[in-house]
Structure formats: structure tokens, C-alpha cells
Amino acid sequence: MNPKTARLRVRRGIADEPARYDEFAVPFEDGATVLDALIWIRVHRDPSLAIRYSCINANVCKECTIAIDGRVLYACTTRLVADKTMVLAPLPGKVRLRDLVAETRPPRERTP
């Protein structure tokens, strides 16, 4: 039996570069999350993919909030779906820094 895969279409680019999407196929395991897949992509396909996360699995830091199929969700608690393509974009309504990273730092916490 072929191992299952999940597919992610990920919005790429620095700042206000024109929209571009890269599609990745990732191995699907039961229970795996979108963040698991993004970390897998960074190691196995494209280390330059920019994502924001800190606590990895505990869902306490809330840094991995992105738009998944148009809904604002945590990448660390959203499950992958086998044989389906999910579309990922940075948080809407924020300045986009790169790929899936939006400017979520409070203004006073940014380097001048």
C-alpha cells in the first residue's frame, strides 16, 4: 500500500512581493498537524520556508497562528488531512514579513 500524503499550498515571498504559492507533498501520519508538516518541509524540502512558532506542541505560545483554507487557526492544533490540499497563508490584516510570518510583534517590541 502506498503511504498516504497530505498536500500544502503555501504562500511564499518577502514583504509585499507578488503572491506566489509553492506546493509540497508531505508524508501523512495519523494525528499529525499542519505545524508538523511545516517543520518536515523545512528539514526535507526547503529550509528557507519562514514560519513562526515557539512551544511546538503545547498550544500556549500562540505564535503559529496562520490562515488555513481561509480560516485563522493554530498550525499546531490543526490536523493534516490525507489526500487533500490545504492552502496556507500568513495572518490576514497584518503586515507580511515573509512566507507565513506576519508582523505580530507589539510595536514597542520591534527593533528601531
Place this chain on the structure above:
Amino acid sequence: MTHLDTDVLIVGAGGAGMYAAISAAREGAQRVLLLDKSLVGRGGATIMAQMTVAAALAEESDDDWTRHLDDTLASGRGLCDEALAAILCEEAPIRIREMGGWRVGWARRDTGRIAQVTAPGHSRPRCCYVDFLNTGPAVAATLRRQVSRIDAIRRLSNLTVTDLVTADGAVVGAIALDTAAGLPVTIAAKATIIATGGLTRIYQRNSASANMGGDGYALALMAGARLVDMEFVQFFPIGHLAPRLVGMDPIMWDPFRYKLGGRLLDGAGEEFLARYGSDESDAYTTPRDIATHAIVSEVAAGRGSPHGGVFLSFEHVPAIELRAAFGPVIERLAQNGIDLARSTVEVSPIAHYHMGGIAVDERMASELPGLFAAGEAVGGANGANRLSGNAISEALVFGARAGASAATAKPVSRWHDGAAAEAVDRIRALADGRNGDECATVLLDELRALMGEAVGPLRDAEGLRYALARLGEMRAALPSLAIAAGRECNASLADWFELRASLVAAEAVTRAALARRESRGAHQRTDFPDADAALARRQSVAMDRNGAIAASFGR
């Protein structure tokens, strides 16, 4: 280039860093700069703490801090720095009550007393918490709120300190990579506090946040400070293994064992801790080092669970008691397909905390003028095995001490741009990207697997030597690794600096582990399975001018 100037620089904004900032301002520092490579008060270990905080509050027993100290020293297996451990135990109640005054929300009994439970290794009910599984987030939120009220504290997020700057043998500031912009930032500081937490992220199975890659140890070593106890990595025995559980920290089972007991079972469904000299027939009492050793030994003997751990069972607990103890967590478990009344879960040891760290005195001053440490980055207080509940206490107590000491320290040397030039040039050169065959992101993944296999809970000389050889190759490869183009939020660039630091931290652990030819606490050698009374003393790790790292039992 951005240049910042401050009285007290604090690297890392978890519990220790935030408390240090509050304390430094309270002691009169006019300008306190609090940095985090993640977001201030969001990253680090504190916010992830789901368990308890140890302090001899004597709310539920005839406790006092000397009894807490006795338990801490016993857990440390003869290696604790007694002066540091005494500070931790004596000042923990002050900090815990101060946090209570800041409305952290410690769980209370109906009588209004702060609830205290007995975690393994404690002789009395001493560990307070915030329900349910909310201790760390509540502590972090409370400290964030206090920090934000103090005008003297300036917070900056997404700054990764890559190097400390020294002049005439003293630390005079730091160089940071502004990860958002991909640019270097220079920071002159009269005093610098390392509050970066530990190194558990260098292990594949870890309960860490993404930024616990050992940076603080590497920064201190590279600047010329000394580390102690680096061989002692605490593996939390019952980290969640299977089925896949999302939205919860993998160490979340422990508080429920305090409340309900729970049974650890081998692959055949039999209790096994008694074979390792621990009796849990009455209560959950097995210390972390012994439980970890028992579990990995069962798995090595072929008696593990399907995913390579053991089973944790609450099946014998009535459903009404499960619901009372777990509260809303029952629903979160159900969302993950887990019903504790009907099935077991699989658990196995997971890198959780580092006992080793920067050698400091009672003021939290390192041996380098101008450099202080706080929290998990400090070495010595917990010896060979940290007592449950001492990590948050240590973050708060050592943070408060370090902040006060740094605020009143007299600088012995001054910043000059020449001392910072090499580190600034390195960031500029790397930030433009470059081609290469290998990249740091892939090597970080390999490093974590290597450390888990060869420098994990069970060690031997052959594995440790293999690890050292491979770590050396990776360190030698750093100058030629590929880095992606594009300065802004360049994850590949951030990974290069993380790998550089993690390799230094990993080598410090491995060299100390190879040199300690005995088994003690968290350091278990299959080729030296017994403790050696002659080795009941601390090891130091230092780096020479050529970058060579060495461990020694002398100073």
C-alpha cells in the same frame, strides 16, 4: 546599524528574565533591556510549565525551607551546590507569595489556603500550582503584566544574541541578529544577564520550546565563562508518546499522577518499578532519575510498549474521580481520541531540563566581570537530579537575585566597537546567503537524533566517543554550510546560529558525560553502572582560545 545602550541587558524573556528585569528596575536600574529571540514572555520554558512550583509555604504541613533544602540535596545525589540550593529553598516562599500578590491565581482549598501537593522526592505537601495545567501560562502572563507596567524596562522581540562582547576580560555587551530584518544589532551594557533557559531542544524527544537550543551555555563558554554539571540532563520519565496528542505539552501527565496515582505498566501490562527498587503501591513517589532509568531499561530489555515506551494507566480510577481531577482536560483528551477510563496511553522519557549551567556565586555573578546568569542557565543548584517543582522556583528566585546584582554592579571595562567587529561582520557575511552542500536545518535534525541515541538517558564510552566525533565534524562544517538568500525572516540564517550554539552545548554535555566514569542521578553509564564515591564532586567545562572544549574535575 542599530546600536543600543543599556544599564542591564537581559538575554531571554521567560520567567527568570522577566523577574530579573523587574528586580533590576526595583533596585534602581534606569535602563533595562529585555530581549527574546521569540516574542517576549511567549517563548522559553516557563510558559510551558504545566506542573507545580515547590516552596515551603507551610500552608498544608509543618514545613520550612530547611526541609525543602534537605529534599533538594537528597535528590541531587550528593552534587548540589549547597549555597545555591539554600538560596533557592529559602527565597522560594517570598517569590511565590509575591506572585500571589500579583494575582497569579495559585489553586486554593475551600479554606482559602494555597493548595500544596506532594510531588515525588518531597517529604511534605509543598508544591503549588494553577489549575488546570495552567501554572506556566499564568506565571508568564503575570510577569508580562508586571514588566509592562515598569517604564525602565524596554522589551525587544525577535532578537537572537549570537555573541557576548568582551573587553579586558569583562563582558561589556552583546551582538544580536534582528531575525525580522536579518541585520546585526550592537548592544553596550554595563551588566549582562543570561536567562536563556536550557538545552533540551538539542534532543529529538523533548518537552522544550523551539528556543531552548543551549544558546546561553554557548554564549558563556565562548566568552570565557565556566560551566558546571553539564553531563546532567534531566529526562522527564513519563513524557507522552502515543497516541498523537496535540495542543498539550507532552509532560502533562504528571499533575494527574499527583492527584490520582496512576500505574506504570510494561508491554505485558505488569507493574515493573519494584524491580528498580521503587514501591508505588501507596502513592506516586518514584524520583525522575530512577523512573527514567527503569523505563529505558525495560524498553532495552524488549519489554516496552508498541511505540517504544511503557503504558500509563488510570483505568482503575472511577470516572467521577477522573472528571474531578482532570476537569476540562477530559474534553481535550477526548478530542485526541483518548478515554482514560477505557484505555492506557504510552509514555517514555523526554528531555525536560538541564541541571548543568553557568558557574555563578550567590549573587548570580559568573567568574567573568559583567556577566550574570538566572534560571535554568545557572548550574549547580540541582546537582545530578532536580527535585520536581524546583524549576519555576529557581527561575523566580535566581531571576530576582541576578536582576538586583546586575543593577548594582560596578562595570570594570567599557564597550568599544572594535571588540564587536568580528561578530558583526559574521552576521553581515552570512545574511547575504551562500551556496553549499549541506545546511544547518538538516544538521540540527541530525544533531537531535544523535544526542537522543548516544547522549541520552543511557550512555556508554563507545556511543559518547562516536557522538564527539560527529559533533566535531559538524562544527568543522559550519563555515561552509549553505544559507538561503533574503535577509528578512531568514529561517536558514537563524538555524545556522542555532546550530553553532547547539553544537557547543552538545559537546559540553558529551565531554562531561564521557569523563564521568560512574552512574549518578540523571547520568547513567551502562559501562559504569554504579556510583563512585570518589566522584561525588562537580565537573567544570571550559573553552580555550582555539575553541576547544574540555571537561575536568579540578577547576
